Amino acid sequence: MKKPTILRWAGSKARLIPDLSRLAPKKYSRYVEPFAGSACLYFALEPQIAILGDINAQVIDVYRAIRSDPNSVADALEEIPKTADAYYKLRAQDPSSLNLSQRAARLIFLMKACFNGVYRTNLRGEFNVPMGDRVYALPTRKHLIETHQLIQNAHLVSGDFRETLALSRPGDWVYMDPPYRKIDRYRGEYGYAGRFGESEMSLLIDTARELASRGISVTMSYAYDEAFVRSLSGWSVHLVSATRSVASKAEFRLKVPEVILTSYLS
Numbered sequence: 001m002k003k004p005t006i007l008r009w010a011g012s013k014a015r016l017i018p019d020l021s022r023l024a025p026k027k028y029s030r031y032v033e034p035f036a037g038s039a040c041l042y043f044a045l046e047p048q049i050a051i052l053g054d055i056n057a058q059v060i061d062v063y064r065a066i067r068s069d070p071n072s073v074a075d076a077l078e079e080i081p082k083t084a085d086a087y088y089k090l091r092a093q094d095p096s097s098l099n100l101s102q103r104a105a106r107l108i109f110l111m112k113a114c115f116n117g118v119y120r121t122n123l124r125g126e127f128n129v130p131m132g133d134r135v136y137a138l139p140t141r142k143h144l145i146e147t148h149q150l151i152q153n154a155h156l157v158s159g160d161f162r163e164t165l166a167l168s169r170p171g172d173w174v175y176m177d178p179p180y181r182k183i184d185r186y187r188g189e190y191g192y193a194g195r196f197g198e199s200e201m202s203l204l205i206d207t208a209r210e211l212a213s214r215g216i217s218v219t220m221s222y223a224y225d226e227a228f229v230r231s232l233s234g235w236s237v238h239l240v241s242a243t244r245s246v247a248s249k250a251e252f253r254l255k256v257p258e259v260i261l262t263s264y265l266s
């Protein structure tokens with residue numbers, strides 16, 4: 001990847017980019033990513049036309065803000081002191097009281113500074129992650145302007161994966177990176193709205209099969225799980241290894257097998 005993504009995001013598949021790029025379909029018309037988060041693959045591949053969705057409206061607002069006015073996001077970021085005091089003040093702010101650029105700058109800063117890059121909220125939907133031990137490099141004005149140019153041709157969906165996938169059509173490439181159901185059930189990772197249980201996973205698998213049957217190329221990355229691999233029988237299976245970065249303690253960030261499944265021969 002050329003530079004860190006705009007959002008620092010636990011669960012980002014940055015380490016899988018070489019494998020995912022290698023396994024991409026040779027040809028596709030549009031790139032569709034219904035669980036975008038930091039959208040590391042999108043930013044690595046820079047596809048011409050894309051649809052990016054996430055259930056977390058704040059994430060999508062970051063991309064909307066940059067698409068609309070990258071300079072004002074850069075201005076808002078520059079105004080934030082890189083201190084713990086500023087972190088906790090911003091964290092306590094109600095994002096709905098801010099304009100779009102300020103909201104985007106707030107989330108970009110909180111994610112670059114929070115513990116382990118985890119987005120977690122309380123039941124009221126308020127971000128409640130403590131500050132980590134440093135503030136990772138914030139995107140520069142130049143990076144925001146380049147992103148602004150790239151994202152002009154991206155359709156942004158703030159909503160459930162079904163809404164994004166309903167827009168896909170034959171010839172598209174859909175890359176799905178859903179939350180891990182086992183981890184998310186216990187951690188409240190991705191916020192309350194982003195919980196992902198057995199029923200969502202089973203619906204996602206049915207939808208993935210249905211998309212593939214309509215001539216849409218589908219790629220899915222997930223923690224290795226036999227039942228999951230069996231549920232997509234007939235798809236190509238690629239075992240890869242990634243360090244999971246969602247564990248709360250560094251010593252638990254072990255190499256765990258991940259799997260990439262493709263509905264097409266790759």
Ligand SMILES: C[S@@+](CC[C@H](N)C(=O)[O-])C[C@H]1O[C@@H](n2cnc3c(N)ncnc32)[C@H](O)[C@@H]1O
Nearest residue numbers: 011012013035037038039040055160161177194
């Ligand atoms: C594993 S992360 C994706 C990481 C992404 N590949 C990246 O590069 O950062 C999963 C994402 O799915 C989102 N999410 C959770 N439940 C969802 C749902 N039902 N529909 C759409 N997005 C959802 C979360 O907000 C989170 O951003």
